[in-house]
Structures are given as C-alpha cells and as structure tokens.
Amino acid sequence: MQLVLEKRAERSNTIALVSPLIAIGLTIVTMTILFAILGKNPFLALQAYFVAPLIDSYSLQEIAVKATPLVMIAIGLSLCYLANAWNIGAEGQFLIGAVAGSWIAVKTQGTDAGPWVLPAMLVLAAAAGALYALIPAICKVKFGASEILTSLMLVYVADLLLDYLVRGPWRDPNGFNFPTTAEFDPVATVPLLIEGGRLHLGSIIALLVVAAAAILLGRTIKGFEIRVVGAAPRAARFGGFNANQLIILTFAVSGALAGLAGIIEVAGPVGHLQPGISPGYGFTAIIVAFLGRLNPIGILIAGLFLALTFIGGEQAQIAMKIPLDVTKVFQGILLFYVLACDSLILYRFKLVFPSRQVARGAG
Amino acid sequence: MQAHQRMLDPISNGLHSGESPLLRTVGLTKRYGDFLANDSIDIEIWPNEIHALLGENGAGKSTLVKAIYGLIQPSAGEIRWHGDRIVLSGPSEARSRGIGMVFQHFSLFDNLTVAENVALGLDGTESFKDMSARLEQVSKTYGLPLDPRREVWQLSVGERQRIEIVRALMQDPKFLILDEPTAVLTPQEADQLFIVLERLKAEGRAILYISHKLEEVKRLCDTATILRGGKKIQTCNPRLETAASLARMMVGGEIKEVKAAAGRQTTIPRLVVNDLSLAPDEAHGVWLEHISFELKGGEILGIAGVAGNGQDELFAALSGERLSNDPGTVVIEGIAAGHLSITRRRKLGAAFVPEERLGHGTAPRMKLSENALLTGHAASGMVHHGFIDTAATLKTVDRATETFDVRKAKRDPEAASLSGGNLQKFIVGREILRNPAVLVVSQPTWGVDAGAAAVIRQALLDLATAGAAVLVTSQDLDELAEIADRIAVMFHGRLSEPLATRDATREKLGLLMGGSSLEPKEAVHAVGA
Numbered sequence: 066m067q068l069v070l071e072k073r074a075e076r077s078n079t080i081a082l083v084s085p086l087i088a089i090g091l092t093i094v095t096m097t098i099l100f101a102i103l104g105k106n107p108f109l110a111l112q113a114y115f116v117a118p119l120i121d122s123y124s125l126q127e128i129a130v131k132a133t134p135l136v137m138i139a140i141g142l143s144l145c146y147l148a149n150a151w152n153i154g155a156e157g158q159f160l161i162g163a164v165a166g167s168w169i170a171v172k173t174q175g176t177d178a179g180p181w182v183l184p185a186m187l188v189l190a191a192a193a194g195a196l197y198a199l200i201p202a203i204c205k206v207k208f209g210a211s212e213i214l215t216s217l218m219l220v221y222v223a224d225l226l227l228d229y230l231v232r233g234p235w236r237d238p239n240g241f242n243f244p245t246t247a248e249f250d251p252v253a254t255v256p257l258l259i260e261g262g263r264l265h266l267g268s269i270i271a272l273l274v275v276a277a278a279a280i281l282l283g284r285t286i287k288g289f290e291i292r293v294v295g296a297a298p299r300a301a302r303f304g305g306f307n308a309n310q311l312i313i314l315t316f317a318v319s320g321a322l323a324g325l326a327g328i329i330e331v332a333g334p335v336g337h338l339q340p341g342i343s344p345g346y347g348f349t350a351i352i353v354a355f356l357g358r359l360n361p362i363g364i365l366i367a368g369l370f371l372a373l374t375f376i377g378g379e380q381a382q383i384a385m386k387i388p389l390d391v392t393k394v395f396q397g398i399l400l401f402y403v404l405a406c407d408s409l410i411l412y413r414f415k416l417v418f419p420s421r422q423v424a425r426g427a428g
Numbered sequence: 429m430q431a432h433q434r435m436l437d438p439i440s441n442g443l444h445s446g447e448s449p450l451l452r453t454v455g456l457t458k459r460y461g462d463f464l465a466n467d468s469i470d471i472e473i474w475p476n477e478i479h480a481l482l483g484e485n486g487a488g489k490s491t492l493v494k495a496i497y498g499l500i501q502p503s504a505g506e507i508r509w510h511g512d513r514i515v516l517s518g519p520s521e522a523r524s525r526g527i528g529m530v531f532q533h534f535s536l537f538d539n540l541t542v543a544e545n546v547a548l549g550l551d552g553t554e555s556f557k558d559m560s561a562r563l564e565q566v567s568k569t570y571g572l573p574l575d576p577r578r579e580v581w582q583l584s585v586g587e588r589q590r591i592e593i594v595r596a597l598m599q600d601p602k603f604l605i606l607d608e609p610t611a612v613l614t615p616q617e618a619d620q621l622f623i624v625l626e627r628l629k630a631e632g633r634a635i636l637y638i639s640h641k642l643e644e645v646k647r648l649c650d651t652a653t654i655l656r657g658g659k660k661i662q663t664c665n666p667r668l669e670t671a672a673s674l675a676r677m678m679v680g681g682e683i684k685e686v687k688a689a690a691g692r693q694t695t696i697p698r699l700v701v702n703d704l705s706l707a708p709d710e711a712h713g714v715w716l717e718h719i720s721f722e723l724k725g726g727e728i729l730g731i732a733g734v735a736g737n738g739q740d741e742l743f744a745a746l747s748g749e750r751l752s753n754d755p756g757t758v759v760i761e762g763i764a765a766g767h768l769s770i771t772r773r774r775k776l777g778a779a780f781v782p783e784e785r786l787g788h789g790t791a792p793r794m795k796l797s798e799n800a801l802l803t804g805h806a807a808s809g810m811v812h813h814g815f816i817d818t819a820a821t822l823k824t825v826d827r828a829t830e831t832f833d834v835r836k837a838k839r840d841p842e843a844a845s846l847s848g849g850n851l852q853k854f855i856v857g858r859e860i861l862r863n864p865a866v867l868v869v870s871q872p873t874w875g876v877d878a879g880a881a882a883v884i885r886q887a888l889l890d891l892a893t894a895g896a897a898v899l900v901t902s903q904d905l906d907e908l909a910e911i912a913d914r915i916a917v918m919f920h921g922r923l924s925e926p927l928a929t930r931d932a933t934r935e936k937l938g939l940l941m942g943g944s945s946l947e948p949k950e951a952v953h954a955v956g957a
Contacts, residue, residue, distance in 0.1 A: 071461065076793060076842070286811045289801060297791035302749055303782060304802040305771035 070412040080410045085356050085367070087409075088402035095398050105385055113384050114377030114395075124380075126263040128372045130334050133271045134159070134326035134343075136368035138350035140278045141319025143359040147282070149295040150312045154201065154216030155323040156347025157223035158194040162324020163331040164227050165193030167338040170253035171235050171246055182252040186328050194324015195317040197223065202316035206309045212316075220347070228340050235338065245339035255333035267329035274322060278361040291315065323347060344375065345393070352400045355407075371396065448511035449474045450634050451496065451527075451603055455505035458491050465491040467658045468505065473603060478625060478635045480645040480666060483655035484678055484877045485848055489638050492655070493605050496636075497529045498522040520551050528601030530592045532608045536580045538712055543576035546595045559598075567594050570624050581712040585734050586617045593624070604628065605636045610644060611903065612735055615938035622648055640678070642671040656680055679878045686885045686910055688893075695725035698897035699746075699778075699866045700759040704766075706745050706752060714738040714921045716745060721916065721923065723897040725865070728888065729926060730912030731901040732937050738921035739901045740783070743870050746899070747780040748773045761865055774806040777865035781855055783874060783901075785848065789855045792844035796836075797821040799843050800828075800858055808862055828857035832883055849880030856884050860891055867891060870901045885911050905937055919943045 093111065100107040118124040138155045145152040166186035173182050201215035228244070237247040258264040282288035294301040294308050301308060326346065331338050353371050357363030378392030449472040458466040466488045473479050483489045494500045496507060498516030506513050509525060516522050519529070536545050543560045550559065560576050567574040572590045580588060589612060596604055606625075610618040625635055625648065639645055645652055645666050652666040654677045661677050675683060700723070706716040716738055723729050733739060744750040746758060748770035755764035760776045770780070780803075786792040790799040800821045804810045810820045828834055832853040836846055843851060852873070859867060872888065873881035889911055892898045901918075902908050908915050914926035917940035924940045936946055 284816055285814050286801075286805055286816055287814060289798065289805075289816060293791050293794065293798070293802065296793055297787055299784075299788045300791040300802060303747070303770065303780070303788055305748075305769055305774070305806060 067416070069415050070408070071415045072412055073410075076410050077413075080406075081358060084406040084409060085358065085363070085403060088356070088399060088406045089370070091402045091406075092395065092399045095402075096395055099391070099394070100387075103387070103391075105387060110381055110385055110387060113381040113387075115373065117380050117384075118373055118376040123263070124376055126259075127376050128369060129268050130263050130265065131372035131375050132365075132368040133265075133267045134330050134346045135350050135353050135371055136271045136365055137267075137274050137326040137329075138319075138323045138347055139353035139357065139364045139368060140274050140361060141315075141322035142350055142354045143357070143361070143364060144278070144282075144291055145315040145319050146354060147295045147359050148291045148308075148311045148315045149298065150202070150205075150315050151213045152198060152201070152216050152316055152319050153213050153351065154198070154219050154347070155319065155350055156343060156345065157216070157220035158198050158320040158323035159327040159330075159343055159347045160220075160223040160227050161197040162190035162194040162327030163338060163342055164223070164230060164327075165324065166190035166328030167235070167246060167249075167331055170249045170332065171338075173253065174247060174250060178250075178252060180252055182250070183255065183332065186253060186332060187325060190324045190328035191321040192324070194327065195321040197324070198316040198320020199313065202313050206312055212312070224340075227338070227342075231339055237337075243339075246337045248337050249332055253332060254336065255329055263334065265329075265333045267326075267333050270325070270329065272365075275361045275365050282361065323350075349375075349396055352396050352403070355400060355403050448508075450510065452508040452511075453492070453496070453505060454508065456492065456495060456502050456507065457504040458488075458495060458500065459503040464658045466495070466502070469655070469660045471653050471660065471663070473634045473636060474651075475602070475632050475634050476629055477651060478629050478637055478649045480649035480652035481636055481638045481655065482640065482642075482645060482652055482674060482678055484640070485875050486657075486877070487655040487678070488658040489655055490607070491658075493529065493607065493636065493638065496522070497527060497605060523551060523599050523601070526600070526602035527605070528596035528599055528603070529605040530589070530596050530607065530609060532611060534588050534592055536588055536591060538581040539579060541577055541579050542574055542583075542591055545580060545591060546576075546598065549595045550598065562598060563594060566597050570594070570597060570627065571620070572624060585612045585736055586614070589613070597628075601633065603634045603636070605638070607638045608640075609637075610639070610641065614734060614941040615905070615934045616942055618644070642666075642674045645674070646671065654678055675878065683878050684882045684886075686882055686889065688889050688911070692726050692893055692913075694727045695895060696762075697722050697759075698725045698761055699723040699868075699899065701746070702757055702759065704742075704745060704752065704757040706741060706750065708741065709750065714741050716741050717921045719921075719923045721926065723866070723899055725895045725897050726892055727914070728892050728898040728900060728912045730908035730915040730929070731899065731918055731923070732903070732905060732908055732915055732941060733901075733918035734941055735903060737918045739870065739918055741921070742918070742923075743780070743782060743868065743901065746868050747778075747782075771806040774803065774862075779803070779859035779862055779864035779867045781859055781867070781869040781872065783870040785851050785855060786844060790843040790851065793842055795840045795842055796825045796846075796854060797840050799854075800824040803858060804862065824858060824861060825854075827861055828854050831861070832857035832887065847877075849876040852876050853880050853883055856887055860887055863894075864891075864896055866897045866899075868899045872900060872902065873904070873907060874902075881907075905934060908932075917941055 097107040097111065100110040118128060138159060142152055142155055166189055169182060169186045169189060197219065200219060201212045204210040204215050205212040231246060232244045235246045237245055240247065255265045255267055258266065282292065290306045291311060293304060294306055294311050298308055331342055335342050349371055353364055353367045357367035374392055374395055378389055381387040382389050451473040453469055453471050455468045455470065456466055457464065457468050469492060481489050481492065495502045498518045498521055507516070543563055546563055547556055547559055563576050572594055574587065574590055574594060589609065609621060613621060628635060637649055649666050651663060653663045654661040656678060666674060701719055701721050704716055704719040708714055714737060719742065721729065731739065745752060748768055752758065752766035755767045757766040759765060760773055760778050763776055765773050765776060782788045791802065797818065801810055801816060804824060810817050822840065825840055834850050834854045834857065836850060846854065856872065869888065872884050876884065885907065888898055888900065900908065900912060909929060912929050914928055915932045915937065916926040917924040917937060919941060920943065927936065939946060
C-alpha cells in the first residue's frame with residue numbers, strides 16, 4: 066500500500082477555502098506537542114494564546130491595532146506575489162516609510178505647523194516606501210538580479226539607517242540618552258477613533274486598502290493583468306501584458322503600502338521614532354498574505370489571526386513565562402503548513418494498492 | 429520454451445500458427461481516477477512485423493505503449509513477453525529485456541555531442557571509446573549517418589531523431605516502439621526511415637508504429653490495431669483497407685468534408701512582410717532572414733516546413749511578441765506595424781492563434797471567460813474605463829461554444845479542463861468572433877481529433893471567404909493542401925517563394941523542406957511566367 070499525490074482535473078475551490086483552516090489545525094496540534102515538551106500545560110497555554118485575548122476589550126482593540134500594519138503590508142505583498150514578483154523586503158520599506166514620515170514630524174516639532182503635517186507625513190512615507198521598493202525592482206528588470214535577495218538585504222540597510230538617526234541627529238535632547246526622538250506633536254499624530262482607547266484611524270485606512278485591492282483584483286483589467294502575468298507568463302505576453310512593467314508597478318505599490326503602514330505605526334500607537342518599532346511586521350505579513358490565499362478578504366482575516374498570535378504570545382509570556390520567541394516559532398510553523406496544504410488544491414491524496422506482485426518472468 | 433528459439437528466425441513469418449507472439453497484452457487496463465485510459469486491451473506483436481497503432485488523440489495509444497515500455501504500471505491485465513507474464517519495474521528493465529522506444533519528443537541535451545547524448549541514455553558499462561565506435565558502426569550499418577563528435581544543437585530535427593533511433597538500436601532490441609516518427613520529417617526523410625524500418629523487420633525484429641497518417645500506415649505496416657476511447661476497436665490488415673475505412677474506425681463515424689466556397693475573390697493586400705530579418709532572442713534560436721510575402725484578403729497562405737526552422741520566430745515577429753526596429757517590415761491593413769505591440773496590432777484588425785494551446789494561447793488555470801479577455805481586452809468592448817465587463821466576456825464564451833461546438837462540463841470551466849480539440853475550437857473561435865482582417869495561425873489542428881480538425885479548417889476557409897487574409901503555418905502537408913491557396917516553405921529561417929497549391933507536389937515541398945532549391949528549369953519557368 067502506498068500513499069500518492071494525484072493531480073486533480075480542476076483546482077478544488079473547497080480545498081482552497083479549507084486549506085488555511087487545516088493549516089491552522091495542524092499548527093495547533095504541533096504547538097500542543099511543543100508546549101508539552103517545554104513542560105507547560107498545553108491547554109492553559111493555548112487558552113492564553115487564543116482565548117484570553119478575545120474576552121477582553123483592551124486586547125480586542127490591540128488585535129485590531131496590530132492587524133492594521135499586517136493587513137496593509139500583506140495586501141501590497143499579495144499583489145507582488147500574484148504577479149510572480151517576490152518582494153521579501155517589506156520590513157525595510159516599512160522602516161523607510163517610518164523614517165521618511167518622521168522627518169517631517171521631527172522638523173516641525175515645537176513649531177506651529179498646521180493640520181497639513183500628518184497628511185504630508187503619510188504621503189512622504191508612501192513615496193519613500195515605493196522608491197525604496199523600486200531599487201530591487203529596477204535591479205531585477207534591468208540586470209536580472211534576484212529581487213528576493215536584494216529586497217531582503219535592503220531590510221538591514223533601512224534598519225541601520227533608522228538606528229543611526231535616532232542615536233544621532235534626531236535623538237531627543239531631553240530623552241535621557243535613550244535612542245528615540247521626542248514624542249510627536251498632536252498634529253503629527255494619527256487620531257484615535259475612541260477617546261482613551263487604542264483603535265486609531267490607521268485601521269480605517271487598512272479597511273479601505275482591502276476594499277480597493279478587492280476591486281482592483283476582481284473587477285479591473287489591471288488586476289487581471291497582475292493575475293495572468295503570475296499564472297501564465299507566456300500567455301500574458303501573448304495577451305499584450307508587459308511583465309517587467311508589472312514588476313515595477315507591484316513593487317512600487319507594495320512599497321508604498323508598507324511605508325504607509327510604517328508611518329501609521331510610528332505616528333499612531335508608538336508616538337515617536339525608535340528602534341524596534343516593528344516586531345517583524347514586514348516578515349509576518351508574508352505569512353498573512355499566503356494564509357489569506359493572496360485574496361484581500363482572506364488577508365484581512367489572516368491579519369487579525371496573526372495579530373492574535375502576537376497578543377496571545379504576550380499574554381502567554383506574562384501568565385506562563387513562555388518565551389516570546391515561541392510566537393515566531395508558531396508563525397513559522399503556520400507558514401510551513403499553509404504552503405504544504407496548498408498542494409491539496411491541485412492534488413489529492415490517494416491510497417494505491419499495487420496489483421498482485423507475481424514472481425517476474427514466471428510463466 | 430520452444431517458441432523462444434524460433435522467435436528471431438526470420439523465416440517464421442506470416443501465419444503465426446502454433447507459436448506464441450513476441451509480446452502480448454491480455455486485458456490491459458489503465459485507470460486514472462474515474463477515467464479509463466485503456467480498457468481491457470488485447471494486442472499481439474509478432475516478430476518480422478510492423479504493427480501500426482492507430483487512433484485519435486486521447487484514444488489511449490500513448491498509455492498503452494507507456495505500459496509496455498514500463499513507464500507506467502497497468503491497473504489490471506498483464507503483459508506477456510515470449511509467452512511469459514512480466515511485470516516491468518521501469519524502462520531500464522524493458523530495455524534489458526529487449527524492448528526499445530523512440531519518443532516523439534526527443535530527450536537530448538543541446539550542448540552535448542551526439543556520442544555523449546547516446547552514452548547518457550545507455551545503461552551499459554562499456555567505455556566511452558568503445559561505445560563511440562559501436563555508435564559509428566551501428567549508424568553506418570543501418571544507413572543512419574551520424575557524426576558522434578557534433579553537438580546536438582547543430583543538427584536538424586531529422587538528424588536528432590536518428591540519434592534516438594541509433595541509441596535504441598545499440599541495445600539490440602527485439603521489439604522497437606516508434607511514436608509518430610514521421611511527424612518531424614520531410615517526405616524524403618520519411619522514405620529513408622521506412623527503408624530502415626523494413627530492414628529491421630527483415631532482421632526478425634518487431635516494430636510498433638504509432639501514427640495517424642493513414643497512407644503511410646497502408647504503405648508500411650503489416651497489421652494495424654485501432655484504438656478509440658481507450659478500447660480496442662479492431663486489428664486488421666491495413667493493406668486491405670482504404671484510408672477512409674481506417675479513418676471511420678478511428679473516429680467512429682463519417683468525418684465531415686471540408687468545403688471551400690467556389691469563386692473566392694482576393695482583394696487588397698492585408699498582411700505584407702517586407703524583407704524581415706530578426707536575430708534570435710535565445711541561444712541556438714533561428715535567425716529570420718529576408719522574409720517577404722504579400723497576403724491579400726480572401727486568401728489562405730500556407731507555410732510548410734520541418735519544426736524548428738524559424739516558424740516560431742516568424743509567429744512572434746508577426747504577432748508583435750517580438751518587435752522589429754524597422755516598422756515597415758510588417759504591414760497590417762496598410763499600416764507599418766513592425767514596431768507595434770501585439771495589442772496595437774490587434775487593434776489594427778489582426779488576430780493570432782499560437783501553436784501551444786496551454787500556457788501560450790490560454791492561461792491553463794483560468795476560466796474560459798478570462799481567457800476570452802486575454803486577447804479580447806484590446807478591441808472587443810470587454811473593458812470600460814479599466815473595468816472588466818464580465819457579461820461581455822461570458823457572452824464571447826457562449827458564442828464560441830455555440831458557433832464552434834465547444835464541448836465542456838459547465839458554462840465557464842478552466843481552460844486546462846477542456847480536451848485539446850475543444851480548447852483549440854474555443855481559441856480559434858475566440859479570434860474569429862472578433863472578425864479579424866488578418867488571422868495568423870500556427871499548427872491549427874496539432875493534436876486535435878478529426879472532428880474538431882474539420883470544424884477548425886472549415887472555419888479558416890469561411891473566414892477567408894468572408895474577406896480576411898489567413899496565414900497558416902503547419903507541418904501537416906495534407907492540411908495545407910486542403911485549405912491553402914498557396915504554399916511557401918520555411919527552411920533555416922528563410923521563406924521560399926510560394927507555390928500555387930495545385931503545383932505544390934509532395935516532392936517539391938519535400939525538397940524545399942530539406943533545403944534544396946527546385947530544379948533550375950522550374951525557376952526559369954517561374955521567372956518567365
């Protein structure tokens with residue numbers, strides 16, 4: 066008896082929907098085993114991860130706040146991935162956006178600049194993220210350099226630039242030598258939706274981005290172009306679509322969204338520029354994009370779920386002394402299972418019983 | 429085991445009485461999911477026999493020979509070799525027993541020499557030097573000249589096929605399977621191959637010859653087994669049948685005859701190519717050199733030639749997938765278009781059907797409506813202000829379905845789920861429904877069942893009758909003879925002067941396909957005319 070993967074005649078839409086759920090189920094099983102090995106009660110640990118954050122209004126708001134950058138970045142990444150352009154450097158574009166937007170906040174600090182400051186910060190951050198993402202895109206198109214490597218390497222450049230700025234020129238003179246800028250002025254801060262709460266305007270922007278992406282991919286010729294270039298490059302060229310232009314475009318859009326997410330995070334929940342503004346949003350968003358099936362609505366749900374793991378991880382650390390790094394392990398295992406389960410969309414498992422083996426050559 | 433000793437005795441030909449065949453399948457069945465690719469097939473192959481395996485695409489020919497060659501395991505039934513049941517673990521076991529196969533698609537490394545390629549395909553342990561010597565000897569013995577030191581990319585398709593045949597012969601097979609060997613040959617090359625096959629037969633070997641060229645089978649084969657829909661229909665002597673009766677058995681009914689409308693008028697030139705030269709965009713590609721022709725409305729020009737002589741490059745240059753620096757090299761509807769993109773050319777009224785259906789003509793995993801949009805977005809009112817008109821794309825699918833009898837399981841399935849013939853009908857239909865002024869189509873009926881082929885050829889004729897200019901590239905000379913008004917031949921990136929179809933004999937076309945020019949007196953005649 067033998068287990069084989071058999072190709073399906075047509076892709077299974079049921080599995081396409083169910084596959085992320087199977088992946089989450091398998092991840093939870095694996096995590097249960099992992100918690101048991103760590104000597105923690107798996108039931109309590111899973112409760113801390115997945116239940117506790119959902120029964121507390123502060124945590125619920127916090128999930129939305131964490132999901133905001135994840136969803137915005139993942140939407141941009143999904144456009145790249147659909148078009149077969151592999152932007153792995155959203156983390157860097159996020160940081161560059163945060164830095165560029167903060168420049169306005171830092172320069173207008175303490176002046177009586179008007180309400181134009183925040184919109185200007187958002188625009189500059191998006192533009193900076195887009196330009197930063199264009200570096201690997203142009204290297205790819207002009208020189209054939211692997212965008213996976215170049216975009217990833219630029220993450221570290223952005224990280225070090227941010228580090229230099231907050232330790233050097235932009236450091237808060239009254240900040241007791243901490244590597245951080247001063248708190249942004251109110252005009253340079255993303256407004257809260259509920260007074261005294263955590264939810265901010267960025268979450269609305271993220272929802273608008275989701276809606277725009279859904280329309281783009283589902284209804285417009287540009288969205289069709291993105292999908293066909295990724296799914297069948299030669300057919301796309303025959304259709305008159307230019308794959309290189311699309312690499313440039315999708316990288317620019319995803320860079321802009323990552324940059325926007327970066328400034329919203331800094332001018333919103335954080336309130337100032339400092340190292341460590343991102344717990345790896347740009348990388349986690351890759352998982353969000355795939356867990357959400359590169360579909361805008363799916364990404365919204367996946368973003369909320371991954372945000373839950375961040376909050377749950379903190380809860381588990383506080384309540385049970387489970388190291389925060391376990392969250393990253395969790396996310397990694399999840400991505401692994403998502404990609405593995407995806408093969409079931411085009412293939413199915415089948416048990417094969419070999420035909421009766423007869424001694425070879427016997428008459 | 430008495431049969432064993434007489435097996436290779438060349439005298440024991442003919443009646444087969446009282447012996448067991450060399451190879452026999454009993455109730456051989458192969459199931460893929462719910463689909464029966466082979467349904468209980470019994471076939472007998474005798475020594476000194478060239479046995480044809482006939483059938484349309486999807487009839488189960490490939491599945492059957494793959495099972496015999498050990499590439500797949502049958503779901504049920506058995507294979508008997510010299511009367512003994514065998515279970516083949518893979519092709520190397522089949523080869524070691526004396527079963528050889530020459531595939532339709534070659535598996536050769538372009539940058540290696542002939543000898544290196546042969547060495548890679550052999551299981552033996554002999555030294556490279558001995559092997560090379562044996563290679564030269566085998567190729568000389570059978571009249572299949574090959575230089576072992578040449579690199580494969582320098583060779584013609586016919587020479588590449590020779591490598592595959594010699595490689596199979598070096599294992600001294602008792603039984604050789606050939607899958608559509610003449611599909612890539614000129615008529616003259618095919619004749620040479622037949623001499624080799626007759627000789628192998630005379631040596632007491634058996635040959636299983638897969639083909640759908642009926643005249644060829646009648647000429648060459650002693651026995652023919654016809655498959656249809658995975659079942660064996662009949663085993664007969666093809667010499668006692670007519671091409672029409674063989675075709676009926678293959679198709680399971682009469683094939684509609686393709687009819688050209690009488691008195692088709694040619695009008696203005698709609699596609700003109702002026703001295704088009706283009707460098708290849710990949711290593712070992714073909715240079716297009718000084719290609720010129722003029723195609724009028726109401727006319728079908730056929731381009732014949734062995735595959736790989738620049739037909740793909742010409743298609744890319746005409747469609748705009750590759751651009752020329754000189755706009756005047758390609759003129760569509762009187763407008764210089766050599767520098768225009770494929771979308772701009774479509775807007776001028778041109779339409780294109782590439783050879784490869786899946787992955788080039790369509791995105792395999794996308795729906796038919798999306799594949800209608802693929803080429804229709806330019807000029808068919810499917811897009812308004814950047815937004816897709818889904819109703820319009822579905823309407824194109826419905827109209828193509830109705831007009832060209834596209835059979836599918838649901839209204840809007842994925843392209844990859846259609847059979848080759850139905851998908852080709854959809855692709856051709858999608859373009860014809862746009863009412864093109866110029867249609868450039870490559871291998872319109874390649875790998876398509878006879879019914880679909882007739883529909884497609886008729887559609888091309890009707891389009892020309894309606895006033896369009898149609899350019900058909902095909903390796904099937906019968907197809908070109910059936911629908912083209914003039915036929916030109918492509919060889920090494922050059923295009924011959926077109927011949928009127930009534931003057932284009934197989935001899936003449938074969939000579940041009942092999943790179944010879946026609947006899948001087950023809951040329952003088954042509955100039956004088």
